Amino acid sequence: MSARERLSDAVFEAVAAREGVDPTELPEPVFPQIDPDALDDLFRGGTGRVAFRYLDYEVTVRSSGDVSVETLGDR
Numbered sequence: 001m002s003a004r005e006r007l008s009d010a011v012f013e014a015v016a017a018r019e020g021v022d023p024t025e026l027p028e029p030v031f032p033q034i035d036p037d038a039l040d041d042l043f044r045g046g047t048g049r050v051a052f053r054y055l056d057y058e059v060t061v062r063s064s065g066d067v068s069v070e071t072l073g074d075r
Helices: 007-019 036-042
Strands: 049-054 057-062 067-071
Touching: 007 036, 007 057, 007 067
Parallel strands: none
Antiparallel strands: 049 057, 057 067
């Protein structure tokens, strides 16, 4: 992830890749699960990770910019 890319955009792209669709074609908005602006601000200057459910996935976002998308039940 580049320094200019929003962390929330990386989340949308990772989930869309798992779904096999364009990020604009995701079937459900992410807003009920997490606020994209808050996610972008969360790690600005800090470290850590956050995980949340979206569609049938558990999405884990790390301050390094790494995003993992695991199907629920695969753990």
